[in-house]
Amino acid sequence: MINNNRIGVDNDSETVTSNAAQPKKLCEYLKRRKVMCITFIIIVLAIIITISIVIVKTKKTNSEQTSTIEETTIQITEKIEVTTESPTTSTSTTTSTTPSKPKFNKWKQNASTVAGGNGEGQQLNQLYAPVGISIDKNKNIFIADRLNHRIVQWKYNAKEGQIIVGGNGQGHQMDQLNEPTDVIVDQQDYSIIIADQGNTRVIQWLNQTQQILIHNIVCYGLTMDKHGFLYVSDWEKNEVRRWKMGEYNNEGIVVAGGNGQGDQLNQLNNPTFIFVDEEQSVYVSDHINDRVMKWRKDAKTGVIVDGGNVNQLFYPQGVIVDDLDQIYVAYSGNDRVMRWREGKEEGETVVGGNGQGHQSNQMFSPCDLSFDDEGNLYVADEWNHRIQKFEIIL
Numbered sequence: 001m002i003n004n005n006r007i008g009v010d011n012d013s014e015t016v017t018s019n020a021a022q023p024k025k026l027c028e029y030l031k032r033r034k035v036m037c038i039t040f041i042i043i044v045l046a047i048i049i050t051i052s053i054v055i056v057k058t059k060k061t062n063s064e065q066t067s068t069i070e071e072t073t074i075q076i077t078e079k080i081e082v083t084t085e086s087p088t089t090s091t092s093t094t095t096s097t098t099p100s101k102p103k104f105n106k107w108k109q110n111a112s113t114v115a116g117g118n119g120e121g122q123q124l125n126q127l128y129a130p131v132g133i134s135i136d137k138n139k140n141i142f143i144a145d146r147l148n149h150r151i152v153q154w155k156y157n158a159k160e161g162q163i164i165v166g167g168n169g170q171g172h173q174m175d176q177l178n179e180p181t182d183v184i185v186d187q188q189d190y191s192i193i194i195a196d197q198g199n200t201r202v203i204q205w206l207n208q209t210q211q212i213l214i215h216n217i218v219c220y221g222l223t224m225d226k227h228g229f230l231y232v233s234d235w236e237k238n239e240v241r242r243w244k245m246g247e248y249n250n251e252g253i254v255v256a257g258g259n260g261q262g263d264q265l266n267q268l269n270n271p272t273f274i275f276v277d278e279e280q281s282v283y284v285s286d287h288i289n290d291r292v293m294k295w296r297k298d299a300k301t302g303v304i305v306d307g308g309n310v311n312q313l314f315y316p317q318g319v320i321v322d323d324l325d326q327i328y329v330a331y332s333g334n335d336r337v338m339r340w341r342e343g344k345e346e347g348e349t350v351v352g353g354n355g356q357g358h359q360s361n362q363m364f365s366p367c368d369l370s371f372d373d374e375g376n377l378y379v380a381d382e383w384n385h386r387i388q389k390f391e392i393i394l
Contacts, residue, residue: 104326104339107351107377110360111388114378115141115154115161120385122148124160127385132182132195132221132273135370135378141387142192143380144180144368151183151194151205154387165194165205172199174210182222182273182368186245195219195232202232213248217241221273225280231255233271233284238262240274240282240295256282256295256302263289265301273318273368283327285316292316292329294342305342313338318369318380330366330379337366337379351377351390358384 116127132144139156142164150166166177178198185192191206193213202214202222218236225231228245232252239257243250257268269288276282280297283305290313293302306313306329314333321327327340328350336352352363364383371377375392 105375106393107390108393109351109354109390111351111379111390112360113386114389115143115152115387117384117386120147124152124162127152127387129382129385130367130380130387131382132180132368133370133378133380133387134184135372136185136187137373139372141370141378142183142185143387144183144194146179146181149177149179149198151177151180151192165192165210170198181220184222184224186224193222193224193230195222197235202230214243214252220271221285223274223276225276226278227280229276229280231274231276231282233274235270235272238268238271240268240271240284255297256284256293265293265303268293272316275319275321277321277325283319283321285319285329287315287317290314290316290333292319292327292340303342306338306340307345307347317367320369320371322371328369328377330369332365332367332382335363335366337369337377351379360388363388 116125116130118126120126120128122128127143127145128147129145130143131146134142136142141154143152143154143161145152148167149170150163152161153164154161166175166180168176170176170178172178177194177196179196180194181197182195183192189206191204194203194205196203197219200216200218201212202217202219204211204213213230214232217232217234219232220235221233223231224245230243230245231240232243233240237258238261239254241252242255243252256274257266257271259266261267261269263269268284268286270286272285272287274282274284282295284293284295284302286293291304292306294305295302305327306316312334313331315331316329317332318330319327325342327342328337329340329347330337334353335356336349336354338347339350340347352361352366354361356362356364358364363379363381365381367380367382369377369379377390377392379388379390381388
């Protein structure tokens with residue numbers, strides 16, 4: 001009995017002990033679960049942070065690569081740009097496999113008066129119906145001061161001009177002129193060549209000596225090419241002829257017109273100013289036909305290069321073609337200067353076109369045109385008795 005009682009006591013003791021250990025084990029289990037959860041959360045957070053850092057670095061790298069590509073593109077673009085310095089001077093380019101678009105220059109619409117502008121008259125600060133002009137490399141302006149029967153030189157920024165030929169009244173003596181219409185400067189010997197229209201002769205002035213180059217020609221416009229040829233438009237015979245410089249004991253060669261007065265493509269009607277390009281193509285202001293014609297070297301007919309719309313264009317005068325084959329024409333009947341490209345029906349007004357007047361953005365029968373080495377545009381504003389300078393916008 002005693003043994004049985006001991007045994008019973010021991011069983012109860014073990015049961016009590018087991019029941020007491022269960023809360024302790026549960027507590028330990030919960031602690032382990034808590035540690036595992038915390039560890040899992042830390043791992044998840046570490047993964048999230050790592051991924052975020054990788055994404056940020058990747059975006060930064062891509063941004064830097066994009067920036068580098070953009071900078072490289074800009075550098076390449078800068079290298080292939082073409083800078084046109086002026087319509088009548090050379091164009092500097094950097095060799096590239098990608099062609100650049102031509103630069104279409106623009107000019108300030110309000111001009112400054114660089115010669116004359118003091119009313120019509122014969123004083124040294126005045127002009128009287130200036131027609132032809134020429135600009136040398138020093139920006140000196142040579143002016144055919146038509147109704148003063150003289151050639152005047154205005155030096156750069158001068159307040160008045162100086163008479164270099166004529167100025168002795170209207171006449172046919174060797175020291176006189178009769179309504180000169182054009183003047184050009186031979187840069188090789190710095191001689192002055194003059195279209196002395198009223199005396200039907202082309203003369204050369206060199207070292208204070210005057211020489212008649214061509215007789216019996218109702219000359220109007222003059223130009224020279226790089227091959228040493230002189231071109232002269234004949235207002236009366238409706239043609240343009242060419243002479244080799246220094247060889248004037250012949251009739252010259254007809255290079256435009258010469259088929260009588262008319263409006264056919266092989267004819268001209270009172271040609272005025274002319275221009276010759278690098279390929280010896282001749283551009284002619286066909287005054288009464290209200291058109292500008294291009295005659296290629298040795299061609300028998302010309303082509304119209306200023307649109308040919310006689311309802312809009314009146315009395316073309318000065319004509320210049322730049323290195324991009326853009327054609328600039330002064331229209332004395334429209335009081336504006338326009339720019340054309342051969343084959344295009346529409347041109348654009350570059351200066352003037354604001355009605356006839358004497359304001360700085362107006363003209364009254366513009367005649368000849370010229371550019372200086374910087375690309376500034378000069379216009380002989382005939383009946384405002386002044387030379388206007390339109391500054392190029394860089």
